Amino acid sequence: xxxxxxxxxxxxxxxxxxxxxPVVDSKITVLKPTLATTIAKAKPTATKPKSETKAKSKATKxxxxxxxxxxxxxxxxxxxxxxxxKPPKTTTPAATPTQPAKPKDPCSELAAQGKNxxxxxxxxTVRDCYRAQSFKKDIADKTLTSVENLLGNxxxxxxxxxEATSAPFxxxxxxxxxxxxxxxxxxxxxxxxxxxxxxxxxxSANDGHMAYRTTFGQPISLYAPVVNGVQNIRVFYADDTQxxxxxxxxxxxxxxxxxxxxxxxxxxxxxxxxSAISKDPGVRLNDALASISWYNDWLIAPxxxxxxxxxxxxxxxxxxxxxxxxxxxxxxxxxFRDTATYWNVQCLAPLSPYDNSRQKNDSGRRYKENNxxxxxxxxxxxxxxxxxxxxxxxxxxxxxGRNDAPQTISKATEVLITATTAFYKINKSDACVAVIAxxxxxxxxxxxxxxxxxxxxxxxxxxxxxxxxxLDMTNNGGGAIDFAYFINLLLFPTxxxxxxxxxRSNAYIQGAAKAAIKQPSAVTVFDARGYVSLATNxxxxxxxxxxxxxxxxxxxxxxxxxxxxxFEYSWSFMPQxxxxxxxxxxxxxxxxxxxxxxxxxxxxxxxxxIVHKVKTYAIGGIYKTPLSYFTFPGGFVMDNESIVADVxxxxxxxxxxxxxxxxxxxxxxxxxxxxxxxxxxxxLEYDTKYFTANVHLDQDLVSARNPDSxxxxxxxxxxx
Numbered sequence: 001x002x003x004x005x006x007x008x009x010x011x012x013x014x015x016x017x018x019x020x021x022p023v024v025d026s027k028i029t030v031l032k033p034t035l036a037t038t039i040a041k042a043k044p045t046a047t048k049p050k051s052e053t054k055a056k057s058k059a060t061k062x063x064x065x066x067x068x069x070x071x072x073x074x075x076x077x078x079x080x081x082x083x084x085x086k087p088p089k090t091t092t093p094a095a096t097p098t099q100p101a102k103p104k105d106p107c108s109e110l111a112a113q114g115k116n117x118x119x120x121x122x123x124x125t126v127r128d129c130y131r132a133q134s135f136k137k138d139i140a141d142k143t144l145t146s147v148e149n150l151l152g153n154x155x156x157x158x159x160x161x162x163e164a165t166s167a168p169f170x171x172x173x174x175x176x177x178x179x180x181x182x183x184x185x186x187x188x189x190x191x192x193x194x195x196x197x198x199x200x201x202x203x204s205a206n207d208g209h210m211a212y213r214t215t216f217g218q219p220i221s222l223y224a225p226v227v228n229g230v231q232n233i234r235v236f237y238a239d240d241t242q243x244x245x246x247x248x249x250x251x252x253x254x255x256x257x258x259x260x261x262x263x264x265x266x267x268x269x270x271x272x273x274x275s276a277i278s279k280d281p282g283v284r285l286n287d288a289l290a291s292i293s294w295y296n297d298w299l300i301a302p303x304x305x306x307x308x309x310x311x312x313x314x315x316x317x318x319x320x321x322x323x324x325x326x327x328x329x330x331x332x333x334x335x336f337r338d339t340a341t342y343w344n345v346q347c348l349a350p351l352s353p354y355d356n357s358r359q360k361n362d363s364g365r366r367y368k369e370n371n372x373x374x375x376x377x378x379x380x381x382x383x384x385x386x387x388x389x390x391x392x393x394x395x396x397x398x399x400x401g402r403n404d405a406p407q408t409i410s411k412a413t414e415v416l417i418t419a420t421t422a423f424y425k426i427n428k429s430d431a432c433v434a435v436i437a438x439x440x441x442x443x444x445x446x447x448x449x450x451x452x453x454x455x456x457x458x459x460x461x462x463x464x465x466x467x468x469x470x471l472d473m474t475n476n477g478g479g480a481i482d483f484a485y486f487i488n489l490l491l492f493p494t495x496x497x498x499x500x501x502x503x504r505s506n507a508y509i510q511g512a513a514k515a516a517i518k519q520p521s522a523v524t525v526f527d528a529r530g531y532v533s534l535a536t537n538x539x540x541x542x543x544x545x546x547x548x549x550x551x552x553x554x555x556x557x558x559x560x561x562x563x564x565x566x567f568e569y570s571w572s573f574m575p576q577x578x579x580x581x582x583x584x585x586x587x588x589x590x591x592x593x594x595x596x597x598x599x600x601x602x603x604x605x606x607x608x609x610i611v612h613k614v615k616t617y618a619i620g621g622i623y624k625t626p627l628s629y630f631t632f633p634g635g636f637v638m639d640n641e642s643i644v645a646d647v648x649x650x651x652x653x654x655x656x657x658x659x660x661x662x663x664x665x666x667x668x669x670x671x672x673x674x675x676x677x678x679x680x681x682x683x684l685e686y687d688t689k690y691f692t693a694n695v696h697l698d699q700d701l702v703s704a705r706n707p708d709s710x711x712x713x714x715x716x717x718x719x720x
Contacts, residue, residue: 162555208382282621383477439479478599
């Protein structure tokens, strides 16, 4: 089962993340979707707490649930020895007593089943192997110490999280340090329960830069369109090659209940517990459900609740689909024999940080090692989560309707595809679209191609007669801050493209800043020379950004934060330098998202809206409820390993500093926080007055599968 949990800090593959298979009652269909899970090696998972899984198991008695005890229990067989003292010589000798059979080691079973990437694993075996990992207090204590030092010193929203956000995007206040203390004081049954406590604590902050959960692919994906003024859960996609899934078409079947709970409420409750991607429950609902996503092609993003069919007629029926467990590409085959060796191989952190257990937090060529802080930040966990769920190829094969397959986009013509963006000209219209999938552009000092190709795409739209520009940033999880700055300046060349930010500046960080300034150049996040002062608009020359910080009271506590700053930016290839300007004004531009526009994507969408008043559209979410057009703006994110490495470069050995995790885990946090304006006092992550899109569009049966139907609505709005 794939374990990916940020700041849940559990032992990957030492805990099982298993949800009870949902029973979906429909007017037309009663479904029990499969739980398709994958095995990974280094990332703890997110699963329902024990109390929740008990409730779920009661509703789904026929389904194995996470809280179940391992089924591999000892059995005893055999008979008593004969009691005759002197048996006759003709008597057959007494049978040798049969020894009780040894219980099967579930991890041995797992090793036997997991031979290669195509192996099918038994669900019970995976679960029992995870559950067999006992609670190890020494490991837990070291893990908690690492987490406490990471959060306590560096998490930018530690104190802000103690304050609840306002309606309609209300998030309860969270005292993370108190939560960690409670976890430390609790006697845990096993490693699984300990891990899940950490996982759910981090979820409670609803910060896509800090925590995310594992998703489990099911052959049935759901969505929540609004039809005739009513929103309900329907079947979006189904894989009829899986056992129990009917061959007759049931696309758009209405789902009435899940485990006896109204389906919409069941999905919302699930995603509110486990998404952690946004302060907005509507965005969390979108995160749980299937959507169409462009990522080098138009694909189905299955959503967090599951991993489609035309609705057939007839009486309701019940479908039972067995669980499917497959190893992922990261599963370490042929490396363990039993429970003990499983722990040593799959769970404990390696001696060297450079082996393949290191989580790939970047995207290869796009984040080359260099001394620029803006390019040294990690990929946001919310983005990683979205991608690790995988994608489902559009039905009937083909790519984007090529090879005679049905067209996803039929009302617009493709103009250019780049590494980050697909450009379209809407047919019979003067409007065009740039579908920005991410801001994962290579550092222009090494490779400016992503930047130049983005310019080329806009110029092609301009030269093709486009008068209106729609930026579709649905399912965009962010990327390089520098690329966000670049897009801001490209379309609004006379405005400031950056967001101001600050970092924590407690005693530990001030000490690190003093050590950093002694280095020949800025090579760590603690070096003020890597930032521009908002006050002077010049790069800091000393450590005063940190050592002469600002006291701010949040969550009832006064803490010191750095002076406000921003990252340097400059590009020699802007089209304006050649008088090759782009024609669109703010009133000619619109932005559409499904709320999952995070991190660097937020830095574009909110800059366009807040400063330039570009109209924003958000699609999906909860019917007749305001919906955010962005999420987890944070600032920039780093993982524990990177922070440890930064401190090591400084030879800085103060107490309570960051430390490597003793298990194969990864912890990420937002280190910097951005503000909506230079005068804002509340970080944008919690400044909810900016969240709501100008226009909330309901998802419907057509728009859910054809994004160009939304583009047409927005193009029509330009003419009003």
